[in-house]
Amino acid sequence: MTETQYLAPHSLDEAVSALLAANGTGRILAGGTDLLVQMQAGIVKPGLIVNIKKIPEMTSIEETPDGGFRIGAAVAGAVVGEHERLGKAWPGVVEAINLIGSTQVQGRASAGGNLCNASPAADSVPALVAAGAVATIHGPNGRRTVPVEEVPAGPGRTNLAPGEILVSFTLPPRPPHSSDAYLRMIPRTEMDIAVVGCGVSLTLENGKCTAARVGLGAVAPTVLLVKDAADALIGSKLEDDALEAAAEACRAACRPIDDKRGTIAYRTKVAGVLLKRAAAIAADRAGRA
Amino acid sequence: MTSESNVKWIGKNTIRPDGADKVTGRAAYAADATMPGMIWGKILRSPHPHARIRSIDTSKAEALPGVKAVMTSADFVEFPVDTPVPIGIQDMRWMSRNIMARDKVLFAGHPVAAVAATTEKIAEQALELIEVDYEVLPWVIDVEEAMKPDAPILHDHIRFEGKPSNIAGKLEHTLGDVEAGFAQADVVIERSFRTEPVHQGYIEPHACLVSVSDGKATVWSSSQGQFMVRGMCAHMTGLPQNDIRAIPAEIGGGFGGKTIVYLEPVALVLAMKSGRPVKMQMTREEVFRATGPTSGSVSKVKIGATKDGKIVAAEGTWWLQAGALPGAPIRGPVGCGFAPYDIPNVHTLGFDVVCNRSKVAAYRAPGSPIGAYAVECVMDEVAEALGIDPLELRLRNAAKEGTKAAYGPVFPRIGYEETVRAAMEHPHYRAPLGPNQGRGVASGYWFNAGGESSAQVNINEDGSVVVITGHPDIGGSRASTANITAELLGIDYRKVSVLIGDTSVIGFSNLTGGSRVTYASAMAVTESTREVINTLKARAAKIWGIDPEAVIWENGEARPAGENAGNFEPLTLAEIAAKANSTGGPIGAGKQLNAVGAEGGFGTHICDVEVDRELGIARVVRYTAFQDVGRAIHPAYVEGQIQGGAAQGIGWALNEEYIYDKNGKLDNASFLDYRMPVCSDLPMIEAVIIEVPNPKHPQGVRGVGEVPIVPPLAAVANAIYNALGIRFYSLPMSPPKILAALEQTERLAAE
């Protein structure tokens, strides 16, 4: 019987070397709300667990000098939800993170874990993608940054190299009249997994959409950045036609599967519906007259 | 009995005796039991939905250090398939084969062997070392597929109409002449329906701890009947019943699913073989894969009515999935489906169809919701065709005292009409509906059960009272029993403690099931308490030196009556108890009886839904349930039963279903993907209690717990029709299904 080792280092370098030494059997533990469930079910059997919650950089939220935010990858959802200025600037990102699980789960679950678990249905990811969040990654060869949408590689797989740790998310500064929103379709009202998730972030100038990003979850092996949908919104006043064109772009981007949680036809249709609804909420939040 | 004006405890929402323990975590459930030297039992389950077991080699598992015992079905008593061995409503032939496969595995998840080891981990490793040689066979899960001529046959011994078949049984009721009846009808509507299997979804997974010492076994377990546990363990192992003591733990829900055993006999054999106490506990996944959901079904219902809204004929056929072994609840739809109505010509027919999924277990009013779903949806269409309000149609045809039900009985005084009238008069029925909202109604019936109950009522030295009954308390029966005892004795209910006795301290008591416990135990408790009162009067008479006949019991004290009235100071219960020793010894009485006269219960529900037309989500936004409960001994508990039943029925209607993958394995064995409603899915369900006392019960009680799950399936379906103009003939009415139907309607409209 193999025993599982446990480590809670105070620095990233320590964590990275421990992971490297574990030769691929190491697992990072943030909130553990995915990892522990998978261990219970016998899906993963780590030789080493590296708890990253003692590393200050990973458990704090900071405002960057340019007016953006840096969210530690291991910050629990409940903590994100209590950050007032973050909530004002990025209500869609915050609502997406806060949708994860229940009150109990919120006390542990992190956005970093949500992204690195690499479920196509992860709730925070479409909102982070729409927000244009950038992931900072620390590894054996130092630091690198990549857009969030480039982290997942497929269901349960990421593009992180051996020994690499996701450190934080950086959200860009917000121009005036900008906001975001995240919506998911679940058959129930909570404690459910997204059948489709959609994040929209946009900026308005005199009612006209000057910038937009759209993230779509649970309709492909990874969360998608849907550029065509954003392009359909940009330059419009979010009239019905523009919204329908963006919805159509979302439907066209879908490559879903038929499974117990939803059919291809259903997911595709719903992607368009959620785009329209999320865009409307984001626009209202951005101060659409 | 007690006259209405001075009733003190019956009908009061007294504090539940088990409440503090439950909210503080002190309540001891089966999984909380531990013992020195205890080891862990685990079950090896079949990966195949259907296969012949060529051989099982357990030698490697037995050789693993830490493994203390391994067992297979060879360690159980064998019950030949051709000789029925009934125990209650179950048959040991099927029970034993369900708990441990014999010759064949019949569903993915079917137990084939079990081990007990010093740790859970070693037990799990040992399971991997057991080698089972399977001859994989074709399988069938769908009920219609299972009845096709070329379907894989599960059991060689089952024959239907002379041929090998998966149809294991049939039940038929006939009243009048349906053909003649339909000939008189102005409107005849016939529809086919389909429902999916749904699980009881109790929060507590099955668990037990079994210890054997000196040939005597003690079983702690979570069940709906310690006597059932004892009986099945005895049958399966050959131990005499006096050598098995079954102790009921506090239970975390059952809804019928714990009226049979899965683990106890296995743990018992492992304990006998190892000489160590053995604990077993299912995971949630095991609960979903291998314990009884209720049947999926297909059905066909036809109702004929005259222009003035009189139903003249009704016909219904139901095909129910039994799962791996016979025993689908066909009695439910066939007996209850048309029971709310006074119809001269009725024909109902049910088929018990085996297929390769886990064997069904009872689930709240077994089969009746499936019956009512079809009947009440067709009723809605008949009402529409006739242009009659759907509740008015039900009222015009309501069964009442003297109505002969197709399944046999002539109803005594029943309260069905009262439920319909109450619904018609309730503000909910007239409340305006918002956009995309719709309203539906439906009724339902459940037989309710009587049967064996035992009770012991003991007066303590200080005048307080201990009552022992033999039924695990799932729905608040301890509180109801305390209310009744306090009422009869005329004392404060806090002076009454009610305990659930194990099989060695109280007489035989049948299952907590069939909505029978408050009904039947109240009868045993009432008879016991009356005898205690007679003793108390006799003791007072002795103290006073007068004739016992000249003593009455009033307000918790003995009073001299007749010519002695006023001659002696009344004696309270406490005073008589204090003198018990000098007046003849301890005071107490026990009664054992077979309760008869459990009259059926009726309910009528109103449901409002709102449909998100773009996402296909139907949500219940208002729900009111009207039910004749006979007499509400503890109204808050009665409301809780009604709300719980309605909630489960709504889940059945909207999202719950067993989904199988292409290999015949259950694909949604978790609460994440088996979508029971969560709290925020439902509005506050209003329960309207109607009391038409059961004439055959001392307190007027009728069973309460099962009726409320019967109407919701159709009430929700009818509400969705009212909102969308689309009728759904299959459950669940999940978002993809609703959205697909809306799109199809749009397409047709566009063409």
Ligand SMILES: Cc1cc2nc3c(=O)[nH]c(=O)nc-3n(C[C@H](O)[C@H](O)[C@H](O)COP(=O)(O)OP(=O)(O)OC[C@H]3O[C@@H](n4cnc5c(N)ncnc54)[C@H](O)[C@@H]3O)c2cc1C
């Ligand atoms: C009851 C329940 C309900 C849930 N509901 C939802 C829901 O509604 N929506 C939803 O999206 N999810 C849900 N989840 C899943 C889970 O809670 C989320 O994915 C959560 O965000 C995971 O975060 P965590 O911090 O707990 O991750 P962990 O379990 O600690 O880690 C998850 C994975 O990511 C890896 N990892 C974690 N942090 C890092 C890092 N910094 N760098 C590299 N790798 C890392 C871990 O090794 C592991 O493989 C639910 C889970 C439960 C148990």
